[in-house]
Amino acid sequence: MPTVEMTRHLYRFFPVLENRAIRVPAGSVADILRGVDALAPGFSDYVLDERGALRPHVNLCLNDTIVIDRKTLSDYVPEEATLYIFQALSGG
Known part of the structure; x- marks a missing residue:
């Protein structure tokens, strides 16, 4: 099963995902x-x-490659891959 990793601040909104291996x-x-x-x-x-x-x-990266299909999200994620989820932070 692929692993999903994400930027730490997303856990603030989804604490159920924190400190666990996310595999789907x-x-x-x-x-x-x-x-x-x-x-x-x-x-x-x-x-x-x-x-x-x-x-x-x-932004999403599949292993070390940015996911290009941002509309239909059709890129295939194989069994041993890692999908990284990055959310930009902004402020002033």
């Missing part, structure tokens, strides 16, 4: 995000817009 069945990036959402309801709403596309402030 292999599939498309969209499938992976649905798997994380099953563990922490509301997660996909936080990283996806109303059309199911990645929000502008969120």
Whole structure:
């Protein structure tokens, strides 16, 4: 099963994911995000817009490659991969 890792500040909103290995069945990036959402309801709403596309402030990397398909999230995540979720921080 693929592993999902994310920036630490996301745990503030989804504490159920903190301090645990996040592993979900292999599939498309969209499938992976649905798997994380099953563990922490509301997660996909936080990283996806109303059309199911990645929000502008969120980036995904599959191992060491940025996920290019931000609209349909069709990139395949194989069994031994790691999907990294990065959310930009801003402020002033």
